[in-house]
Amino acid sequence: MTSVHEIVILGGNFAGVDLVHHLQRQVLPLLKKAAGQTKFHISLVSPNTHFFFKVAAPRALINTTLISEEKIFKSLAEGFKQYGESVTLVRGKAAGLSPETRSVSVELVGGGSQQLKYDTLFIATGTTSTSPLWTLHDDHQASLDALHKLHAALPNAKTVLISGGGPVGVETAGEITAAYPNAKITLVVGGGILSTLKAGTIAKAKKLLADAKVDVLTNTRVTQATTEGASTVVELSNGESKTVDIYIDGTGATKINSEYLPKSWLDSTGRVTTRDAYFRVKGDSQADVSGIYVVGDIVAGSTNTAIEMNAQVTTAASSFAVDVLSKLGGKTGSSGGLLSFIPGFGSKGVAQKEFKPMKDTMIVPFGPSAGVGQAMGWSLPTFAVKKGKAEHFLINMVEPAVTGSKYPQL
Incomplete structure (x- = not known):
């Protein structure tokens, strides 16, 4: 049977x-x-x-x-x-x-x-992130709506505040500075920048942020963000309050x-x-x-x-x-x-x-032609970061993942 x-x-x-x-x-x-x-x-x-x-x-x-x-x-x-x-x-x-x-x-x-x-x-x-920009929130339309909202707002934004010092926060800062170099970017980091990476890789990332004139606030967290008209008032754990055109929560997973x-x-x-x-x-x-x-x-x-x-x-x-x-x-x-x-x-x-x-391996683009990375703990040169992820953000991996061709059929 x-x-x-x-x-x-x-x-x-x-x-x-x-x-x-x-x-x-x-x-x-x-x-x-x-x-x-x-x-x-x-x-x-x-x-x-x-x-x-x-x-x-x-x-x-x-x-x-x-x-x-x-x-x-x-x-x-x-x-x-x-x-x-x-x-x-x-x-x-x-x-x-x-x-x-x-x-x-x-x-x-x-x-x-x-x-x-x-x-x-x-x-x-x-896990689920606070923002649907980074994970699905039951309906993929929520993520689409979040993307569309930024598409409309970014061209006119003069100030952008991003929370999160992991790959998402750093990559987002890099993408915005590359596309809109006149926008003033602030990156608020709860601990340190890319804290799981090696010291040398972190130092390179900090230099990229500095060269792009991104204002980095370490050991600081966003405690509250309130939208008021076309602006957002962001309260910080250090007691500061910043009013910005765009606030992006890039802190990653907040719910298991x-x-x-x-x-x-x-x-x-x-x-x-x-x-x-x-x-x-x-x-x-x-x-x-x-x-x-x-x-x-x-x-x-x-x-x-x-x-x-x-x-x-x-x-x-x-x-x-x-x-x-x-x-x-x-x-x-x-x-x-x-x-x-x-x-x-x-x-x-x-x-x-x-x-x-593969342990101690991560590639973090900073715009389409720069970034930092390491493989098995070894630092990657800029051209490897560019070819490995920065140019196309691994879009070539989507079809193999969705169709299953990444796994050859037996």
Whole structure:
């Protein structure tokens, strides 16, 4: 008798989309060979209809000539239609999880709810920023509206204040100064500029900001921002108050999307803890967490980078493959060998893949021809930063991500 193994993925942007494609194109083809008459079905739960390539947002906010909205917002349905009925999009948000019944309660967009049974569950609901410029806010139209608002306001803006000293804040400052050199830019930083990078890289970034005449306020936070007519009054933690034409909140993730999960599964920040290095959820002694994995920014200890997420996807997917094959009585192999180029699989078949992201690696453009970066801790020259990201903001990566071609079909 044919049985169906139900896979539920919660979250529909980078991690969730990658999981669908990686499973469909590289993992499930191998499992099907060992699973007999077992079929696999994926349900992706997301309130959004579109994928948002948020990496390019700092340039896309300037105008549509530099990066059009069609290049960074892509239909999920279009990306998944190649898989037919084996992938179902469920428009909604996870509202609760029952390990006892192995089901997820979903609040559907437009009203109503649905219970989704799972054999395997991937948690990939990530984080949300205060501004929809940087992450999806349930409907991609909110992000579009935020971009359009800046497109209209920036050409006439004389003063712009940006909060956040991470890549988003620095890149946004660089894009605005490149496009509108006469605008006075203030960058408010809670700690220091690009604080996770090496001292030499940080020094280069500070020089770029100084040369562009960006006023940087370190160890300072925005406590309140109030729009008054065409201006915004920004209150700072140092007691200052600044009235500017445009205020951009670039502080990154401010909400962890884990409210539907048991609190005992979370760390003090609200992220999901794992029981091993392979992204199996730790859970607690009261719940059956077998077959539950977590990927992306919602992972406890995550550095919130795309480089890390890519490595998490292949490792978590291999954990799923190993666990399923073990239940079916099959044998798993060692990673490596002739097929080691296939993430998670070795020459002997299904294998557990180690989590090995590129550490201390980041590229931060400052306009289209400058920026800073490091790879494995080593400083990158300007031409490498320019070619690596500054020229096109990695737009060439959008189609492979949405269509799944980044994962060769087995």
